[in-house]
Amino acid sequence: MTTESFDLYPVTRLAAVREATAKAGLDALLLTPGADLRYVTGYSALPLERLTCLVVPAEGDAFLMVPRLELAAAEHSPASRLGVEFVPWDETDDPYAHVAARLGSPAAVGLADHMWAMQSLRFRAAMPAAEQILAGTALAPLRMRKSPAEAAALREAGAAIDAVHAQVPGLLRAGRTEREVGRDIADAIIASGHASVDFVIVGSGPNGASPHHDLSDRVIEAGDVVVVDIGGTMPSGYCSDSTRTYSVGEPPADFTAYYEVLRRAQDAACAAVRPGVSCESIDAAAREVIAEAGYGDLFIHRTGHGIGIETHEEPYIVAGNTEPLAPGYAFSVEPGIYLAGRHGARIEDIVICGEQEGERLNNRPRELIVV
Incomplete structure (x- = not known):
């Protein structure tokens, strides 16, 4: 539809x-x-x-x-x-x-x-x-409470940005700069049906430890982990936003140790989505998994933000926000772990709260993709 x-x-x-x-x-x-x-x-x-x-x-x-x-x-x-x-x-x-x-x-x-x-x-x-x-x-x-029309628009946006992430493995290779990869991704965002490109983050190696890194002339090297966070606005006026983490060749051993923790944390937070639970409880579901594994101090931002006609809008998925979820609430679930000066990782899906549970609007693989 x-x-x-x-x-x-x-x-x-x-x-x-x-x-x-x-x-x-x-x-x-x-x-x-x-x-x-x-x-x-x-x-x-x-x-x-x-x-x-x-x-x-x-x-x-x-x-x-x-x-x-x-x-x-x-x-x-x-x-x-x-x-x-x-x-x-x-x-x-x-x-x-x-x-x-x-x-x-x-x-x-x-x-x-x-x-x-x-x-x-x-x-x-x-x-x-x-x-x-x-x-x-x-x-x-x-x-905050998206109508059926708005939910359909967000599903359309999610599918469009998924189509871009499907192309990213073919764009990442040693010897290319982040900026070169970013230009190709921006072109793919428009080709996927978006009306505009809102942001392209390609954080390679140590740049991946900066959650809002943009693009730079850093040359991607073999063994680099690369965080790719991208989004745009569809002709409907509704936004996409999704992050996947890639590795150019085999990743460092210390990265492999925490990436699986991150994947479990993101799964736990998505599974916790249902009407009546608080926004802060979704944040806690992700944070507890990461903290128990010893990486709590390295998860340095909220778990998510609402999305609709703005990439960032209410509700915010953060400690202290006791707002209970209701059907139609749409937001990102994007825990991250960041080792300053070395590498980082983030997994982000847009989730919409249904009558009984959450629905992920992004469906690209969440396992680490080695290219």
């Missing part, structure tokens, strides 16, 4: 957002270009110094402030199906004052989580009595 079988931006979503706004104690949400606006409307507006802002009052009708020169783009976006009023503004207008006048005297407004500081401060000046709160207070509970 493909994402075309579903509606990723149903008209009912706006009503749910309005209800969530009221439940969060906010008078309105102010959503500027970015993930929050895309989630509610499907409109991928350009982030400009000119204000584009969807205003969703807790009571009353939503409206979209849009620069007149961007009106045609807005009208041709999925936002046109929602029945919201489009309010074009001209170069000499003050759109912030217009929003303030329409809202009256709000006590609290929710700002898009990634709103530019420039825009936040202008809203503060236009509505000085309004407390500013992150819109995520209202939107996160909605965005």
Whole structure:
């Protein structure tokens, strides 16, 4: 089943957002270009110094402030199906004052989580009595629970990035640089059906011990372990993210000793996924296996992050997050072990919580692949 079988931006979503706004104690949400606006409307507006802002009052009708020169783009976006009023503004207008006048005297407004500081401060000046709160207070509970359409989009993304990992063994060989391999992987991400490349990590040898290493001109050598973490955004707007670890020839003995521990830890965390268990318990399931084997100090990051229209979004799979999983929650499970200056390893799958258990959306082999 493909994402075309579903509606990723149903008209009912706006009503749910309005209800969530009221439940969060906010008078309105102010959503500027970015993930929050895309989630509610499907409109991928350009982030400009000119204000584009969807205003969703807790009571009353939503409206979209849009620069007149961007009106045609807005009208041709999925936002046109929602029945919201489009309010074009001209170069000499003050759109912030217009929003303030329409809202009256709000006590609290929710700002898009990634709103530019420039825009936040202008809203503060236009509505000085309004407390500013992150819109995520209202939107996160909605965005975390993926609809059937969103789950289908994430499955599609998972299959596409799996197809790229299937090509990686043919790209890794001694004598090539990380950057050369990375360029080939980026091309493969687009060829697999992604609309854009979000990141390509090729961490060879000691660079694999840096979880967010990018690409460098380091030449891959025989015996190197290589961490390959890649992802992109599909035409649907939903993201992929998957990590596999490879070895160019036989790996070092100390690496082999901990890689199997890592694989068991990742399996344990994936197996623990089911409705009602806390996010931190998934983190603990992976961390306990690694700690018991004596590598606890070498697992230096959280076990995972939510994924959807952003690569990193809620829920975060980390100690202290007591949020209980619910059907539709989608997130990465990616424990890692890193020996600074020598090598590292990470195994990452996207998992979605079902009605009874978790479903892995990435299905490439998790055993070490020696090329």
